[in-house]
Amino acid sequence: MWQKTAVYQGLIEVTDKLAVMGLTVKILSDAILAGEAARDMCTANDPQTAAGYDAWARATKSLREQLTTQGWERSDEGGLPVIVSRSGDLAVTVATGDENTGWTVDGNTGHPVSPRTKYAKGATTIALVTLNRIQPDFWEPDREEITVPDPTRKTWFLLRIRDGESVRAELSLPAAIGDDGHVEEWLDRIILPPISLKPGGGILEQPSPDSGDERGIEIDVPVRRRSQQ
Numbered sequence: 001m002w003q004k005t006a007v008y009q010g011l012i013e014v015t016d017k018l019a020v021m022g023l024t025v026k027i028l029s030d031a032i033l034a035g036e037a038a039r040d041m042c043t044a045n046d047p048q049t050a051a052g053y054d055a056w057a058r059a060t061k062s063l064r065e066q067l068t069t070q071g072w073e074r075s076d077e078g079g080l081p082v083i084v085s086r087s088g089d090l091a092v093t094v095a096t097g098d099e100n101t102g103w104t105v106d107g108n109t110g111h112p113v114s115p116r117t118k119y120a121k122g123a124t125t126i127a128l129v130t131l132n133r134i135q136p137d138f139w140e141p142d143r144e145e146i147t148v149p150d151p152t153r154k155t156w157f158l159l160r161i162r163d164g165e166s167v168r169a170e171l172s173l174p175a176a177i178g179d180d181g182h183v184e185e186w187l188d189r190i191i192l193p194p195i196s197l198k199p200g201g202g203i204l205e206q207p208s209p210d211s212g213d214e215r216g217i218e219i220d221v222p223v224r225r226r227s228q229q
Helices: 011-021 025-041 050-068 123-132
Strands: 006-008 073-075 082-084 090-096 154-163 166-177 183-191
Touching: 006 011, 011 025, 011 183, 025 050, 025 154, 025 166, 050 073, 050 082, 050 090, 050 154, 123 154, 123 166, 123 183
Parallel strands: 006 183, 090 154
Antiparallel strands: 073 082, 082 090, 154 166, 166 183
């Protein structure tokens, strides 16, 4: 039987969960902001795919630059760019999510929602997602050419989506990939505070956890904004 997704919301809960992983809201938000700054540098003269690619690449670069100073290690094994924790038990990769990224319920219907990756994933990602939900002792790759660096490692996705002048994001642990190659089920979802891209903006108020989430505790969340440069 498939287990219920664990959802972490609210700045206090999210901060505590990330701290256990050696991460902070600021580290993840700064990486996302770096990516969006790169996106905004693109013009009509760039190839149509440049904005999305540049946002992903610069967010990945920023995340690695911040965490390598704390003892994390970058890895591109299998063609998937990740940053690996000092303990080696978790890794993070950057990905683009769909319109449900950062939400747990539909604002119109009140029904639970779950994100999917915007783009289909390759063989290495499929192998890593499979590892996230099985015991390493039972891991047998379908194809010998698929390289899995560490069968005990959990690989998390920093999902983000641009929504006008803000970004919604979450750090989530994938559990299953659909027939079309998109990640569509998650073991854990850490919902990050939305980020304003307006001048003088920054981290916005975290939406209250939905009442149906057993892990959610409704709290008053302080609004933290970046100082204007």
